[in-house]
Each structure stands twice: as structure tokens, then as C-alpha cells.
Amino acid sequence: MKEIMARLKKDKVGIVGVIGVGLVLLLGLFGPWLSPHDSTEMYKEHMLEGPSATYWFGTDEFGRDIFSRVVEGARVSLYVGLISVGIGASLGFVFGLIAGFFQNWVDNLIMRIMDILFAFPDILLALTIVAVLGPNLENTMIAIGIVFTPVFTRTVRAAVIAVKEMEFIISAKAIGVKTHKVIFRHVSPNVLAPFIVQSTLALSGAILTEAALSFLGLGIQPPNPSWGAMLNESRQYMEIAPWIAIFPALFIIVTIFCFNLLGDSLRDLLDPKLK
Amino acid sequence: MEPILQIKDLQIDVKMDEEVLNVVKNINLEIGKREIYGIVGESGSGKSLTSLAIMGLLASPPLQVSKGEIVFEEEKDLLKLSPKELRKIRGNKISMIFQEPMSALDPLFTIEDQLMESLKFHTKLSKKEMKRACVKIIERVGIPRPEQIMKEYPHQLSGGMRQRIMIAIAMLCNPKLLIADEPTTALDVTIQAQILELMKELRDDFETSILMITHDLGVIAETCQRVAVMYAGEIVEETDVVSLFHRPKHPYTKGLLKSMVGDRSDALYSIPGKVPSVEQMPTGCRFVTRCPEAMDICARVSPDDLEVAENHRCKCWIYQEEMANHV
Amino acid sequence: MFAYILRRLLMLIPVLFGISVFIFLIMKMIPGDVVSTILGTEATDEARRQLEKQFGLNLPIYQQYLQWMGGVLTGDFGVSLRTGKPILGDIISRFGLTLELTMLSAFISWIIAIPLGIVAALKRNTSTDFGVRIISLLGVSVPNFALATLLLLVLSLAFSYYPPAGYVSLFEDPMKNLQMMILPAFVLGTAMAGAVMRMTRSSILEVLRQDFIRTIRAKGASERIVIFNHALKNAMIPILTIIGMQIGTLLGGTVIIEQIFSLPGLGQMVLTAINQRDYPVVQGAVLFIATVFVLINLLVDILYSYLDPRITYK
């Protein structure tokens, strides 16, 4: 782990990713103290105003401060991203562990279910689940969590099986140590590396999916700000007020890009074969 | 004897994180027409790098030839040729076979494709003539039913068969020199003997010189006329096969021979230690860390490569001091 | 070969069965019932019962599934709650557009990604390689709806260009159709291009490390032949895998892109049906798309075994 940190320090792309992700996290954490206005307050006399000293990123068609909304949107994005990856990762961890552990009909059943989930395009699956459960914050997170479960299940299962086939496990078995204990002790560190990479990449995927759902009107509901929803609403007015489209778009792009930069460098670090 | 290939003072360096380190140096040897010339040494002694340098196939960067000449047919220095001129020689006048027959053929092409490719590069034959040439060479390397084999893919053949195919590809354009880098190492003993026998026959039929690279003195004894012993990137001894086996000079050669004889006794001898890595090359004689006869001077100054008997060179302080005392 | 394809098709049956059960069950989890959606909450009991019977909602759940599946297998996907028209006809008439969009996007992404991936591999660890890495990451990172929105914004502000309105199919007017499709296809293709670029780079590097490449060079091959005849062909196998996987992203992306560019395809149909709570349509269209995705992956697999002689048809 130390070695990885040392190598990450050398990797300039990775550093940009870390800094970018850090800034977005700070924005999400301390956003409310940063933003000069309430994100839902409508300043009726100031509709569709360009960026100014008062309204840094301008205002939207209801006269709401775009900067405050973008900052609040970062909070929503990160919140949804973290919780839904949390759901997907926990489900995936449990299923993957069980599947890799037993490698019998249980494994078969779990993996076939994951195959079925994999057979749906991500967005379509999330969309269908949200449509069924009803579009709101919680259901968006559940839907995205389910979408990301199969990837985590496969990652964890592969790691468990790899550990089971390692020599020291086999020899531990031979001298009669309880295999479950040994496996459990060794699985965690071996799962960790791919798990971290997967989580970083899934986080960017989750943020992207949330933005897409909200863009389609099936994610976060108004008046709560979400970058995707803001971008969708902007389309009507963007020719006369480009800032209402540009800022949320920029934030979505930069955030996802930074997470991908980070995930990508982590993957290269942990799998130097690709270098 | 007329030489087909002369290597003069060849040196190969490797670039590692800002640092340039030497891997191969002071390579001097001469391969005669129709001769089978051996290079022997433990794994990691620089045999493959030397042979790749002849072919102009060193992976550069990080590897590069930093000094020396490789003269082919007494006229061209291969190191001075343009990439295009080199390509004309490669696979045509000089060809090469490798250690791993299992991975040396492209898995996605049929044997026929891979044979024909060579002819396409170097001849202007019609398709029919090419095919006939392929059938002929496959028969010549001892594979029955050539038409059928040509339609198969590499994974359908055994290791021995694949090595025969590799030889067939190498011999297709009737080369003047065949470089064989550990051609039998990956094969089992009976197949190994067959392949060596085949190579000797081909040498006679095609009048091809062969550079036989191996870590196995048995292979040398079986096939070669002259031999160079390499250690840690240098030639430490060079002579004819009979002298090498009966009057070895260099302590490293003696060690190699001892471990070979040990093959048949109960106590298997092996030279203690390992070939030093590029980063930890000793300053004086490169063998000093493992030499049973090492002296003080060995660690400080590198010995010269001297003619210690007729047609017998050796690079060791024992002989250098002896000769100095004589004068 | 034929037997192999047939066997692979048979192997799809359990997967497709699982998919249909999943879709069916998930649609059953909708809170509130379809009947109230149609009739409103104030409908008489009589009317409700009548409608329940019409939709078979009074039957046990497995019978409902069998009824639905029986219909699907005989080409009857049921009717739309909104229009009363058969669903399958609508799906098929819209599928052409979505398929064209998907294929065009895939094609655009390959002609961008594969050459760039090769260049990055050949110039690895140079600034060119770095540039390609950033481009590919951007491709993966920029959401298609954000790219589409920004692109439309820039085109309208800077060039006063607006994509032509009023969809015409490829058969009516190929030129106009391509004009309409090229922008959405480009937007949709970028994410796939990013992934394919990376895969191309890493698999070319992987292949160039192999022993047989040295053999080919030793035969006197030029670098051009080494790269294009051998390295690329070998690298195509992993690249195909990623292409198969990315087709799912493309199909999913059509939902968004068709909406933004007002293209009457399958994706737009799903979205409209979701917004109108027209569940039989959602159910049918999602099943159809998932099936197409599975079939495309099968196609990729078959292509795979065609490319790689080591894969036997057993």
C-alpha cells in the first residue's frame, strides 16, 4: 500500500485526479457555507441574468442563483454516488463472497442472476427500476446500486477463487487449518486492490447515471438541484442564456473526468502489465 | 576457412532510468562457411542479445549496440545497413529460430500462410511456385503429408512439429547463416536429438553455416566445430570443440564441464552462485564472485582476452600472469 | 459452424427466460395498480373487475406470466394502454432507427478509436500516447447528454446550425437521414471510442510482446506488416470483447440521445411509455432491447470464434 502511494505520487495524471476529486468532495461537504444564496430561492427580478458579482454563474429562468445550485448539485451527486456505490459494493461483496466460497449451485444461481442483470444496458435497467419504484432520491440510489451489483460480485468472486487456489491456502488446508478462517483472512487484502479500483470507477459511473436519470426527469425531482436536471431544464433557454447550460455541464464533466483519472491511475498502479 | 560472419568488439548497452549499463561487451568471433559454431553459457549470459544484435532485432529502446562491427560475407557491416537493407537479409540470407516453438508462430494464421509470407518478402515467385517450394521444404524437414499440415494452425501441432516448421520457415530462402537460439531446450530428449540431426543434415544439403546457441554442452558436443563460452556478457574462452572438452582453460568452462559430467554421477555439481545482474556487475573479472581460483587482482582489473594456445583464446588472469612470467 | 451457432442459440434460452421473468416481476412491483391508472380512482367496482379480467389480472401470477410469454412467443406483445395499438408493430417500426443509430455510432467510434489506439501503442510513453490517454478518458467521462447539449449550443450560437427537424428514414431520403443521424451518432459513439481506444492500445502492446512477433520480424517483415497483418489481427480478439460490452452502453444511450434529437426510435418509445405509465409497452420494449443486446453479444462471440482458430466449435 505504501509503495502504491509512492508510485501514485510520481503519476502526474493520478495527482490531478486526486486533487480534482478532493476539490469536488470539499465542494460537496462545505458547499452550503460557500454558496452566497439559497439554491431554491427565486429572485424574480433577476431571471436569466448573466454571471455577475452577485450571481457568479448567473441565474436561471426562475431567477435562482446557478452557482448555489451547482454547489448544491455537487452535494447531491456525491451523496447519490457514494450511497449507491455503497449499496452495489455491499451487495456485490456479499454475493461475490458466497459465490466464490461455495462454487456450487449457489454460485451458479448467483452468477446467472448477475448475468441477467448484465444483459440490460445500465441506463435502461436503472430507468426501469426507477420507473417502477417511482422517481425520487432514495429510489434513484437503489436503482443505481442494483445496476452496479454485478460488477462488484464478479470482482469479489474472482478474487476469492484466486485466493482459494493460492498455494498457502492449499497447504493450510493440508495441515488441517479451518479453510474458511484462512480464506477470510487472506481474501480481504487480496480483494482490496481490485475493489478500490472498481469503487472509484463505479463512483464516476454512478454519478453519471444519476445525472442521466435526472436529465430524463426520472432521478432527483425539482426543486432540488441536480446537475442532470439543471442541464435538461437549460435546454429551452440556453441560446439566450448559455451559462445555464455551460456551468452544470462543466461540473458534471470535470467531476466524472477526475474520478476516472484517479480510477485509471489506480488501475495502472495495481496492474502494471497494461503500462 | 572463409568466414561468413565476423563479429568484432561488439558491445550492447541497456538504458535504465537515466542510467546506461553495459550488458554485452568484447564479443569477437568468426563463423566459417558450412561451420556450426556454438555459443554456450548459463541463462542470462547475453547469448540471445548477441544473436538478436546480428539480426538487428534488439528491442531498442532500451537496448542498443554501442560499439563494434558485424561483418557479413566479408563485405557488409550489418550494423551500418538501413532498416530496409537489413530486412532484405533477414529471413533470406540470415534466418533465425527460437527457443519456444509453442509461442513462436502466429496462432491466427495457417502454417501455409506463415511459410508463404517469407517467400512473399524475398522472392518474386508465382503463387503456385511458392506453394511447391513450401511443400518441398516441409518434406525436407521430415514432416509427412505436407499438404495437410499446411492447412493446419499452430495449436494443432506438437512442439517438435512446430520447431520443424520454424526450421522450414528459416530454410525456405536458402540462407547462408542460420541462427538457432536454444532450438531444442523446450523439447524432450528424443525429439531434441532428431532436431539436432536434422540441422546437421540441412547444413550439409544447403551449405548453411549455423550459429548454435545453447546452455547445454551436450548440444555443443553433438553439433559444433568451434565454440565460444559466454559469461555475464563476455566471451571468456573460444576454441575448437575438441580442445574445449579436453583442455579447457577458463575456470568457468571447467565449472560448466564439471556440472555436465555430474549429470551421470550421484552428486550433481553446479557452480555456486548466480550470473550477476546488469546492475551488480563486478568491476574486475566478471566471474570473480563465483570463481574458485580467484586472486586479488581479479576483483580490481579485468583480464585481457589472450591467445593462450594455438586457436585457443581465454580471458583469465591465471593465463595472463603465466604469459607475463614467460616473457 | 452451423451446429455451433445453433447450440449457442439454444444456450440463450435460459438467459432469455431469466430476463423475461425479471422484467415481468419487476413490472409487478409497481405500486398502485394498472387499473386505477387507466380508470382513475373513482371507477366503479364493476368497471374495475371488467378491466382486470381483460388484462388477466385476476389470475395467479405464474399464469399471468405464462399468458404474457405465450403472447410474446407468438408475436403478440399485447396492446398499449394509451393507444390500444399492438405493441410489437410499434417496436418493429421504431427498431430500424435505433439499430441504425447504434451501428452508425459503433462505426464512428471504431474509425476514431482503433487508429488512435494503435498510434498510442506504437508511441507509448510519449506525449502522443499521453494525449490519446486523455482523449480516451474524456470520451468515457463526458456524458452523452452533456456533450449533446453543449454541441447543440455551440452549433447554434457559433454557426447558427440546427439539426434538421422531422425525421425521415434511410429509405425515404438517405442523404437527409444521414444528415440527421451523424450528430447523434457521433455523440453516442464517443464513450465507446474511449473504451475501445484503451483496449486497442493495451492489446496491441500485449501482442507486440509475444514471441511470434519476433519470428515475423526475423522473416524480414516490415513494421507495417507486423502491425497491420499480425498485431492488429491478434489484438482484435480482446477489442471485440469490449465492443460487445459497449454495445449495451450504446443501446442504453439511445434512450437519451433519441430524446434530445427528437428521433422516434425504440429508446424514445421506452421513455415516453415510462412517463405515461404505459407499462405493457415498457415491459415489451425493454424485453426486446435486452434480447437484442444478448443477440449482439452472441454475434460477437461467433465472430470471435471465426477469428480465432484456437476456439473449437464444440
Ligand SMILES: Nc1ncnc2c1ncn2[C@@H]1O[C@H](COP(=O)(O)OP(=O)(O)O)[C@@H](O)[C@H]1O
Ligand atoms: N530488454 C532488456 N532490458 C534490460 N535488460 C535486459 C533486456 N534484455 C535482456 N536483458 C539482460 O541482459 C542479460 C542477457 O540476457 P540474454 O541475452 O537473454 O541471456 P541468455 O540468452 O544468455 O540467457 C540478462 O541478464 C538480462 O537481464
Ligand code: SF4
Ligand atoms: S580472472 Fe580471476 S576470477 Fe576471473 S576467472 Fe580467472 S581466476 Fe577466476
Ligand SMILES: [Mg+2]
Ligand atoms: Mg536466451
